[in-house]
Structures are given as C-alpha cells and as structure tokens.
Amino acid sequence: MGAEVIHIEMPGSGDLLIRAVSPGGIFPRNLGLGAVAPNVNKYHVAIDIRHPKGKRIIQELVSISDVLVENFKPGTFDSWGIGYRDLSKINKKLVYISLSGFGNWGELSDRPSYDAYAQGITGLAEITGFKEAMPLKAQAWIGDFLSGTVGAFLVAVALHYRNKAGEGQFIDLSQSEVLIRVMDWTWLYIHLTGKERERTGNRDYATVPSLITKAKDGFIAIGAFEKREFIGLCKATGIEELSKYEDYTERLKNADRIYELIEEWAREKKIEEIEELAVKYGFMVGRVMNSRDIYHDPHYLSRKSVFFYNDPIYGNLVQPNPLSSLEKTPAIVRWTVRPVGIDNEHVLSRILGYTQSEIEELYKEGVIGK
Amino acid sequence: MDWKTLARELTDPSKSKEKPEALDDLVVIDISYGNFAGLFASSLLSELGAKVIRVEPPEGDIARKMTPYGLEIDGTGLPYIVEGRNKYHITLNIEKEEGKEIFIRLIRKADILIETFPTGKMEKLGLGWDTLKRENGRLIMCSIKTFGERGYYAENEKVPDAIGTDVVDQARSGFAWTVGIPEEYDEFPEHTRVPTRMGNWMAHYAGGAIAAFAIMCSVLYRNITGEGQKIDISPAEALMAMNNYALQCYHLTGRVINRVANFEPAAYAYNYFRTKDGLVFIAGYADPNWKALCTIINRPDLIEKYPTIKDRTNPDNFIPMTREIESVIINYTRKEVVKMWLEYDGPGVTVAGEILKPKETLQFNHWFERGALIRVKDKELGDLILQGVAAKMSKTPPRIKWICRKPGEDNEFFYLTLLNIDKEELKKLEEENII
Numbered sequence: 001m002g003a004e005v006i007h008i009e010m011p012g013s014g015d016l017l018i019r020a021v022s023p024g025g026i027f028p029r030n031l032g033l034g035a036v037a038p039n040v041n042k043y044h045v046a047i048d049i050r051h052p053k054g055k056r057i058i059q060e061l062v063s064i065s066d067v068l069v070e071n072f073k074p075g076t077f078d079s080w081g082i083g084y085r086d087l088s089k090i091n092k093k094l095v096y097i098s099l100s101g102f103g104n105w106g107e108l109s110d111r112p113s114y115d116a117y118a119q120g121i122t123g124l125a126e127i128t129g130f131k132e133a134m135p136l137k138a139q140a141w142i143g144d145f146l147s148g149t150v151g152a153f154l155v156a157v158a159l160h161y162r163n164k165a166g167e168g169q170f171i172d173l174s175q176s177e178v179l180i181r182v183m184d185w186t187w188l189y190i191h192l193t194g195k196e197r198e199r200t201g202n203r204d205y206a207t208v209p210s211l212i213t214k215a216k217d218g219f220i221a222i223g224a225f226e227k228r229e230f231i232g233l234c235k236a237t238g239i240e241e242l243s244k245y246e247d248y249t250e251r252l253k254n255a256d257r258i259y260e261l262i263e264e265w266a267r268e269k270k271i272e273e274i275e276e277l278a279v280k281y282g283f284m285v286g287r288v289m290n291s292r293d294i295y296h297d298p299h300y301l302s303r304k305s306v307f308f309y310n311d312p313i314y315g316n317l318v319q320p321n322p323l324s325s326l327e328k329t330p331a332i333v334r335w336t337v338r339p340v341g342i343d344n345e346h347v348l349s350r351i352l353g354y355t356q357s358e359i360e361e362l363y364k365e366g367v368i369g370k
Numbered sequence: 371m372d373w374k375t376l377a378r379e380l381t382d383p384s385k386s387k388e389k390p391e392a393l394d395d396l397v398v399i400d401i402s403y404g405n406f407a408g409l410f411a412s413s414l415l416s417e418l419g420a421k422v423i424r425v426e427p428p429e430g431d432i433a434r435k436m437t438p439y440g441l442e443i444d445g446t447g448l449p450y451i452v453e454g455r456n457k458y459h460i461t462l463n464i465e466k467e468e469g470k471e472i473f474i475r476l477i478r479k480a481d482i483l484i485e486t487f488p489t490g491k492m493e494k495l496g497l498g499w500d501t502l503k504r505e506n507g508r509l510i511m512c513s514i515k516t517f518g519e520r521g522y523y524a525e526n527e528k529v530p531d532a533i534g535t536d537v538v539d540q541a542r543s544g545f546a547w548t549v550g551i552p553e554e555y556d557e558f559p560e561h562t563r564v565p566t567r568m569g570n571w572m573a574h575y576a577g578g579a580i581a582a583f584a585i586m587c588s589v590l591y592r593n594i595t596g597e598g599q600k601i602d603i604s605p606a607e608a609l610m611a612m613n614n615y616a617l618q619c620y621h622l623t624g625r626v627i628n629r630v631a632n633f634e635p636a637a638y639a640y641n642y643f644r645t646k647d648g649l650v651f652i653a654g655y656a657d658p659n660w661k662a663l664c665t666i667i668n669r670p671d672l673i674e675k676y677p678t679i680k681d682r683t684n685p686d687n688f689i690p691m692t693r694e695i696e697s698v699i700i701n702y703t704r705k706e707v708v709k710m711w712l713e714y715d716g717p718g719v720t721v722a723g724e725i726l727k728p729k730e731t732l733q734f735n736h737w738f739e740r741g742a743l744i745r746v747k748d749k750e751l752g753d754l755i756l757q758g759v760a761a762k763m764s765k766t767p768p769r770i771k772w773i774c775r776k777p778g779e780d781n782e783f784f785y786l787t788l789l790n791i792d793k794e795e796l797k798k799l800e801e802e803n804i805i
Contacts, residue, residue, distance in 0.1 A: 028622035075374065106378075120725035125632075128566065129550070132561075134551075139633075149583060157766070169763055171763050172761070178760045181760040182572065183757070187743060188755065189441065192448070193441070196727055197728050204567075212564075222538070253440050279531075284533065284535045300607070322607040322611045323583075326588065327601070329591050
C-alpha cells in the first residue's frame with residue numbers, strides 16, 4: 001500500500017527462522033520460499049540491536065518513523081531499553097505493535113509462539129477435518145498471516161487516531177486470540193448446548209447446503225443457501241427429494257440427507273458441467289484449485305490478484321495480491337525479500353545522514369553487516 | 371515496574387470504557403447480505419468506535435438463518451449474534467424505488483459502504499459505484515464477493531447470480547487443496563483423505579480482515595486527498611494470500627504444494643502427533659533440536675536415520691518418521707508427553723504442547739482475563755459466552771458495547787434523527803414493506 005518499510009535483521013545470518021524455511025530444503029534462485037511470501041517492497045537493513053550503537057540507530061529511526069512492528073518474546077524489547085516505554089518518549093506519535101503468541105501479559109504469555117501451536121491450543125485444529133480421522137491444522141501459517149493482517153488494520157486505525165489526537169499508542173496482538181475471534185459460532189454453541197463442537201469434514205452444518213464434494217474429475221465446492229439459489233440447485237440437479245427442503249430450518253435439520261443427495265449427484269458430473277449449471281440456475285460454485293490452477297486462471301490473471309512483477313534481483317516473480325482492486329490506490333508488488341543488509345547504506349546514509357566513514361566504522365565494529 | 375505489569379496497565383480491558391474510540395468520526399453502512407466477510411469487516415470497525423448501521427431487508431438478513439443445526443436465540447442464529455456487536459440495526463427494501471431513494475439519502479451521510487450482493491446486482495438496482503460516488507465524493511465503497519466485481523469471469527458472464535459462500539472461497543483460494551490428509555496416509559478412511567475445508571469460515575474471516583484493512587487505508591488516503599474510492603475484495607483472494615508460498619513455489623519450481631495432513635513441508639518436526647488421548651504439537655527441526663527430540667523418546671537410531679534437514683523435509687519421510695515417533699508416544703497421554711518434554715534439560719531446543727478441544731480451551735482463564743472471550747448477561751439474549759475483542763490497545767482500545775439487535779430495532783431512532791423522516795411517514799413506509 002506504499003508505506004516505506006525498513007525490515008531490521010541480525011547482521012550475517014539475517015532472520016534465520018524465516019530465511020532458512022523452504023519446502024524440501026530447496027532454495028530456487030537462492031530464495032527461501034518461507035521468506036518470499038511475507039516480504040514485499042521492504043528495505044533490508046542488518047543491525048545488531050543489542051549493541052549500544054545498534055540501539056542508538058533504532059532510536060534514531062524510531063524518532064522519524066510512524067510505526068514499529070516487533071514479534072519478540074514479550075518484554076524482550078523492554079529489557080533492551082527499546083520497548084514501548086522508552087520509544088514512546090522519543091516519539092510520542094509512535095504506533096508500537098507487538099505481535100506474539102499469547103499476548104504481553106496473562107498466565108499464558110510466556111508460552112512459545114508457533115503458528116501450529118496456536119492452531120492447536122485454540123481448538124481450531126480440533127474443529128477442522130473429519131470426525132473419523134483426526135484434527136487438522138491449516139498447512140499454511142494462518143495464525144501468522146491472519147494476525148498480521150488484523151495487525152495491519154489496527155495500525156491503520158491507530159494512525160487515523162494519531163492524525164486527530166497527535167499521539168501514538170501500544171498495541172498488543174496475540175495470534176491465538178485472533179484465531180479464537182474467527183472461530184465463528186464455536187464458543188456460543190458450546191456454552192449454550194454444553195456439547196463439544198464436532199468436526200464435520202467438508203459439510204457445513206450452519207449453512208446448508210455448503211460443501212466440498214467429489215466430482216467426476218476433481219473436487220468442487222457448492223453453496224446454495226438463499227432460497228432462490230436452493231431452488232436453482234434443485235432444478236439443476238433434478239433431484240425431486242431435495243425440493244422438500246426449501247425451508248431454511250428444515251434444511252439445517254435434514255442436512256445429512258441433503259448432503260448425501262448432492263454428493264451422489266456430483267460424483268457423476270464433470271466440474272465444468274456443474275459450473276455451467278451454477279451460472280444457468282444461480283447458485284455458487286468453485287472448483288478446488290491448486291497453485292497451478294490459480295497460476296493459470298484467466299480470472300485471477302485479469303484481476304492481477306495473481307500478480308507478476310520483475311524483481312530487480314531475482315527476475316520474473318509472482319505474488320498473490322488481494323488488494324489489487326482498489327480503484328485509486330491498488331497494491332503493487334515491486335520486489336520481494338532482499339539479501340541481508342543490502343539496504344544498509346540507503347537507510348543509514350540517505351535517511352539518517354551517516355557519513356561514509358561512520359558507516360565503515362559500524363561495519364568494523366559488527367554493529368551493522370550484510 | 372516490570373514489563374508485564376506495565377503492559378497490563380496500558381491495555382487492561384476493564385478500563386476500556388474510560389478511553390476514547392479511534393473511529394468515532396466514521397459512519398459505516400453495512401448492507402452485506404448472507405456474508406460473514408462483510409459482517410466481520412464491519413465488526414472490526416465497530417469495535418473501534420465507528421458508527422455501523424446494519425441495513426437489512428425488512429425480513430432480516432439471511433445471515434441470521436445460518437446457524438449450526440438450526441439453533442437460534444430469539445430468531446437469530448449464533449454466528450450472527452457474534453457479529454451483531456455494536457451495530458445499529460435498521461431495515462430497508464432497496465428493491466423498491468422509495469427504498470432506493472432512502473438508501474441514497476443514507477449514502478450522503480456515510481463514509482463507508484460495505485456490500486456483498488451477487489456481482490453486478492448493485493448496478494442493476496441503479497445503486498452502482500458510478501451513481502453513489504456522484505452522491506458522495508468522499509464515499510469509500512467496499513464490495514466483497516467471491517469473484518469480485520470485475521475481471522474475466524464478470525466480463526464473460528461466468529459468475530453465478532448468487533451470494534458468496536465461504537466454502538467456495540476456501541476452494542478457489544487454493545487453501546482447501548493444501549489442507550487435509552494425503553492419499554498415501556492409509557491408516558485413515560478413504561473418504562477422509564481429500565482436500566478439506568477449515569472448520570470455521572476462514573475465507574470469510576480472512577476476507578473481512580483484508581476488507582477492513584483496505585477500508586482503513588482508503589480512509590487514510592481520503593484524509594489526505596478528500597477523495598473516496600471503490601474497493602473490490604474477494605475473500606478467495608484474501609485467503610490465497612495467506613496460503614504461504616504455494617503460488618511462488620509453483621512459479622519457481624513447477625511443484626504444486628499438496629495436502630500433507632499435519633506436517634509442515636518446510637520443517638520436521640513441526641507437526642502434530644497422536645498420543646493416547648489426542649494430539650500434541652512437537653517442534654524440533656534444526657539438527658541439534660531434532661537430536662533433543664530423539665533423545666527424549668530414547669530413539670537415537672532416528673538421529674542416524676534422518677540426519678539432515680533435507681532428509682527430514684523429504685515428504686516421503688513424513689509418514690514413516692511420524693509412525694516411529696508415535697510408536698513411542700502413543701502409550702502416553704498428552705499431559706504425560708508435555709511433561710517428558712519439560713523435564714528434558716539437555717542440549718537443543720524442542721517444545722511440546724497439547725492440541726485442545728474447544729471445550730478444553732475454554733478452561734483457560736487467560737482468554738477471559740484478556741477479554742478475548744467474554745461472559746455476558748444480555749437482557750434479550752440471556753447468558754452468553756462469546757468472542758470479545760482480539761486486540762489490546764493502550765489509547766483507543768476496541769470494546770463491545772452491545773451484543774446484537776433484532777432487524778429494524780433501531781429504525782425509529784435512525785430514520786427520525788438521522789434522516790428526519792417523521793413518525794407518520796415511517797409508519798407508511800412500514801406498511802408498504804419498504805422499512
């Protein structure tokens with residue numbers, strides 16, 4: 001969205017936890033795939049922030065910045081003298097966001113933060129998958145990506161407030177609490193019924209019908225909740241028994257039968273046939289797409305939500321871009337993760353005004369590095 | 371003062387009510403229909419003080435009908451009760467001419483509009499962006515739909531005339547492809563070894579979060595330029611952007627990331643294991659940490675057998691390695707396994723944590739203390755436990771002012787005070803089923 005983002009890492013290794021993560025241990029074009037996805041358009045600076053001179057550079061940067069994002073164990077920045085209480089004195093307009101596994105205070109706040117652990121401890125995994133198999137986590141680090149998104153939203157909110165009130169603030173966002181927040185009816189249901197929320201595989205029991213099912217040549221998702229859509233589905237399938245369940249509540253109560261009927265019907269149909277029927281009769285469908293399907297999908301390509309760009313270092317690359325369709329300020333990808341410390345000179349000299357000899361000194365002392 | 375005490379003092383949810391609200395200068399019209407992405411976006415804004423006016427058709431939004439096994443309180447389903455927070459609820463039939471006129475009067479007073487109708491429906495009603503921006507140049511209009519508002523499908527009449535559905539968004543995002551048990555993991559029944567949706571409405575929540583972010587970016591832009599804009603969000607694309615590196619991996623290597631049960635394609639061990647009474651999460655993926663893990667379960671042979679990260683991230687090894695580890699820990703409960711890990715004090719770092727059922731998660735007072743979960747006694751809805759707010763903020767904390775209201779509960783207040791419609795006219799509009 002255009003913010004000038006300076007990503008600070010340790011000299012030498014860089015952010016090893018992200019840079020060294022790649023499926024199969026393969027690094028195409030020397031890129032760690034784990035580091036490609038969440039790094040866009042950033043300047044990469046390597047500073048040892050535990051060194052007194054490194055700390056001073058952080059303070060200088062903060063004094064002219066709008067936002068600080070950190071995800072260290074709660075209290076780490078504070079113990080280094082660059083926590084919210086210190087930095088807010090240097091810049092009272094600073095928006096400081098701490099992203100952690102369990103928050104900055106409370107009985108669980110010392111627990112380690114891993115996305116897979118957050119998916120597990122919140123019960124999200126327990127409600128995903130089939131009852132007859134086992135709980136499943138999202139393969140993707142949804143706790144990280146989703147709380148990062150909510151965090152970005154909160155930062156924008158805090159900036160809006162800062163523009164009015166002239167003061168920044170401290171934001172404490174925990175990924176497990178974000179996952180708890182998005183678990184729709186789980187908590188209310190357990191409280192009201194005393195029952196556990198069961199795993200129901202690919203059938204949704206709150207929006208019937210809404211399912212992923214096997215077609216002749218792949219998997220497809222079908223949704224037809226609104227009465228008009230459900231009637232459309234009845235016509236498209238030609239299943240007479242289905243039309244007994246036009247009423248919403250009847251459908252929710254007879255979900256199993258409805259799902260059996262639709263699943264049986266879909267098995268004999270090709271995906272394309274079902275898609276055409278959906279357009280003709282007015283219900284929602286979408287094939288279960290893999291990364292190859294998405295990569296070649298004319299719709300995503302036309303919307304630039306599959307966004308190709310020419311990275312100045314790594315050449316032709318691609319990035320999902322869910323913010324490609326803002327009328328006046330669409331998101332644009334210019335580059336992905338860059339080598340450790342590549343932007344040291346740009347940030348220190350052009351932004352902070354360090355001289356060449358000062359920068360050389362910092363290299364010698366190991367305060368900054370590549 | 372130590373950091374935790376200070377952090378708690380800064381963000382204590384019990385003090386939220388005394389503090390200002392960040393978005394109290396924004397008016398949001400949420401006319402979303404049967405769509406929790408729209409509802410979540412407006413919830414996020416309303417938690418931070420935006421005045422959110424939920425516009426439903428006179429019979430109520432069908433999102434109120436979406437509820438597990440038909441369970442309702444006072445005619446409203448559970449998921450809607452969760453997202454009804456802090457919103458004013460009015461009704462309006464925008465299919466009728468008079469309803470459209472009233473809608474435009476509302477738009478003139480609004481900063482933000484959220485809508486989730488089938489692609490092209492707003493234009494058909496004569497309420498498309500071209501019309502609305504003429505009425506209010508500062509308006510930010512956010513459309514949230516599976517296929518979006520523009521692009522190849524819309525231009526080629528390939529978009530079904532239907533509302534967005536979370537499961538379809540999950541399917542089109544690529545997410546469902548990567549979640550689930552692979553074919554070769556044959557200790558699980560065949561019908562469970564398929565692409566699998568997330569149990570919650572993950573695509574709609576992801577779409578709502580991205581939409582709220584896009585809206586706030588547009589507000590910041592409008593603060594500078596004075597201009598509103600049109601935002602076109604697809605929850606499928608939102609979740610696609612959260613599916614790690616699947617797309618980049620295909621581009622760079624030609625390899626499609628497939629489902630791998632509870633494994634992590636880029637690290638092992640970083641996954642779930644079966645115990646006597648459920649699953650545990652165990653991490654120990656760098657070499658010294660893998661050694662620590664094998665030492666704890668007394669299987670030094672596994673260090674030799676899978677010595678490097680490359681051996682351990684070879685997908686062919688995921689199931690065999692897991693069977694080896696599970697053959698030991700399946701004899702212990704989750705608690706006992708975690709205890710084994712906590713007692714280890716040798717070299718390397720490895721952690722173990724229990725995978726909980728939601729009922730077990732509710733046992734932690736942590737979430738209640740921090741306001742992530744709340745207990746409320748609502749006059750109308752009774753005694754409830756539901757999500758509070760995820761974020762803590764020191765100056766303008768998000769908060770819950772009320773839980774949920776009925777369709778049209780705020781009609782009188784709104785139409786009388788905001789649009790100066792008098793009581794008699796309101797009655798007439800009610801009789802004509804416009805309100």
